[in-house]
Amino acid sequence: MSLLVTGSLGIDTVETPHGRAAEVLGGTAVYCSFAASLFVPVRLVGVVGEDFPPAFRDLFSSHEIDLAGLETRAGSKTFRWTGKYEGAMNEAQTLGVDLNVLAERGPSIPASFTDSDYVFLANTHPALQRDLLGQLDQPKLVVCDTMNLWIENERDELIKTLGVVHGVVLNDCEARMLTGETNLIKAAKRILDFGPRFVVVKKGEHGSLLAGEDVVFVLPAFPAEEVRDPTGAGDSFAGGMLGYLASVDRQDIGALKQAVVRGTVTASFTIEDFSLNRLRKTEKHELAGRLAELLGATQLSA
Amino acid sequence: MSLLVTGSLGIDTVETPHGRAAEVLGGTAVYCSFAASLFVPVRLVGVVGEDFPPAFRDLFSSHEIDLAGLETRAGSKTFRWTGKYEGAMNEAQTLGVDLNVLAERGPSIPASFTDSDYVFLANTHPALQRDLLGQLDQPKLVVCDTMNLWIENERDELIKTLGVVHGVVLNDCEARMLTGETNLIKAAKRILDFGPRFVVVKKGEHGSLLAGEDVVFVLPAFPAEEVRDPTGAGDSFAGGMLGYLASVDRQDIGALKQAVVRGTVTASFTIEDFSLNRLRKTEKHELAGRLAELLGATQLSA
Numbered sequence: 001m002s003l004l005v006t007g008s009l010g011i012d013t014v015e016t017p018h019g020r021a022a023e024v025l026g027g028t029a030v031y032c033s034f035a036a037s038l039f040v041p042v043r044l045v046g047v048v049g050e051d052f053p054p055a056f057r058d059l060f061s062s063h064e065i066d067l068a069g070l071e072t073r074a075g076s077k078t079f080r081w082t083g084k085y086e087g088a089m090n091e092a093q094t095l096g097v098d099l100n101v102l103a104e105r106g107p108s109i110p111a112s113f114t115d116s117d118y119v120f121l122a123n124t125h126p127a128l129q130r131d132l133l134g135q136l137d138q139p140k141l142v143v144c145d146t147m148n149l150w151i152e153n154e155r156d157e158l159i160k161t162l163g164v165v166h167g168v169v170l171n172d173c174e175a176r177m178l179t180g181e182t183n184l185i186k187a188a189k190r191i192l193d194f195g196p197r198f199v200v201v202k203k204g205e206h207g208s209l210l211a212g213e214d215v216v217f218v219l220p221a222f223p224a225e226e227v228r229d230p231t232g233a234g235d236s237f238a239g240g241m242l243g244y245l246a247s248v249d250r251q252d253i254g255a256l257k258q259a260v261v262r263g264t265v266t267a268s269f270t271i272e273d274f275s276l277n278r279l280r281k282t283e284k285h286e287l288a289g290r291l292a293e294l295l296g297a298t299q300l301s302a
Numbered sequence: 303m304s305l306l307v308t309g310s311l312g313i314d315t316v317e318t319p320h321g322r323a324a325e326v327l328g329g330t331a332v333y334c335s336f337a338a339s340l341f342v343p344v345r346l347v348g349v350v351g352e353d354f355p356p357a358f359r360d361l362f363s364s365h366e367i368d369l370a371g372l373e374t375r376a377g378s379k380t381f382r383w384t385g386k387y388e389g390a391m392n393e394a395q396t397l398g399v400d401l402n403v404l405a406e407r408g409p410s411i412p413a414s415f416t417d418s419d420y421v422f423l424a425n426t427h428p429a430l431q432r433d434l435l436g437q438l439d440q441p442k443l444v445v446c447d448t449m450n451l452w453i454e455n456e457r458d459e460l461i462k463t464l465g466v467v468h469g470v471v472l473n474d475c476e477a478r479m480l481t482g483e484t485n486l487i488k489a490a491k492r493i494l495d496f497g498p499r500f501v502v503v504k505k506g507e508h509g510s511l512l513a514g515e516d517v518v519f520v521l522p523a524f525p526a527e528e529v530r531d532p533t534g535a536g537d538s539f540a541g542g543m544l545g546y547l548a549s550v551d552r553q554d555i556g557a558l559k560q561a562v563v564r565g566t567v568t569a570s571f572t573i574e575d576f577s578l579n580r581l582r583k584t585e586k587h588e589l590a591g592r593l594a595e596l597l598g599a600t601q602l603s604a
Binding site: 017087088182183184185186203205206207209216217218219220221223224225227257258261295297298299300301 | 485
């Protein structure tokens, strides 16, 4: 099945207790695409500026990521993010953001992509998420992400978007902020009231929570000993999830639980090194090995 | 099989965002005993002052908790703790502690209890934990708890104790403090180097982590929507764990995983109300119901 991923492509500078990486490839759609491409071919939709390094573009060529929807806009600059993680690295501190091309008009979905069955709308303005969705024929499953900025400043637009997607993936702080509920189970159930059929709350090193009608499924993070840079973990999680769902062409709750497991395993590679350094080198047999390891560490029957 | 529990009995005053409870029954050995008594009869060893309310003592009578090892010391006062939880209630702020009788000599283990097979040494001075252990014949399984005070001020004594127990249960902050490792998997493995065969790291609302030689098992907390007071959750967890192990008379890693599941379920009752209000009313069929619910929320095969 076809999977379309939209979101940001960026140039990141990140510092963690384990080192620093300057001017490296980043962005929500990038992490998500590389992650999903471990399961299915990916159609990427996004915009970069004319400063987007050719070397970054080359990194995609070894993966099944179709760049027909990647616009390089003349006269514009690529999105840039500078951030820092301290201590247990549970939360990024943003030191600087240059929206650049992301502050201009959004990307267009090429005609060859409009028949996509599975769609991930990574974090961007919720009205733009709906606009992108409107360019698609009849996807089987649409999942979006969001962020604190839209929850605070574009709440009405976000709630409209939540009304037209099948699922939403967001982190624990965002779930609490969106609902005013401290308890994450309550928060997840409140989010379902806005329309989605399921919600996944990402809790960083504490794993994730899937909630659907009458169903709650909680999974710890992969028991990783080496975490160098958590950047992109959440997007890799979403990519692994959506990639898996597209690969099995299912949207039922059983498949969603299995998808959360795949998302967790996929993200465990991302955090082992800076940028895409580890994720893009991940091979399918490594993914299978860690899947077995995660099941052994969380399932009584494994 | 016989289970002996030692630790504190206290008079607590607790405030949370959901209310306040003044001068209520508390203490590590109390939560642990009530929890374990859902699985096996419990032998309680501890000391209270002559001010320990008869009404508190009466609460034990409806449970299979043998008070032959409970000393009421004339001229002494019962341990008192005053604390507060805010926000997501992940950490207690201690507003006041009166050690009282706990600052005097420790309890003695009655002759009728020295043949105990399973032993939980709740948090107290690590030298006293070893002293209590020395009064026992040949227990099959000894598990201890500890706290930041001993990690900071009595590290050598604590390491001696860790060298003579089979297992240790402690929280995430304590595990990090004891080892200097931020990563909890690494911290748990470092603790195994001190001698215990297994370690359980309690992560509050984020569940727990069991580590033994070549084994890591991570389990989320029970997906509870109603949390009124987390006091005693960790001790109830340990009580449910030890009670289960004693009830099946096993100490292997498979049983330890199952014990972590029982500990998690048992603690979920404690946190629903202040003091022992909910835990002491818990019935076995309720425990079985939540066990099924926890397995459904965490196990793919459930």
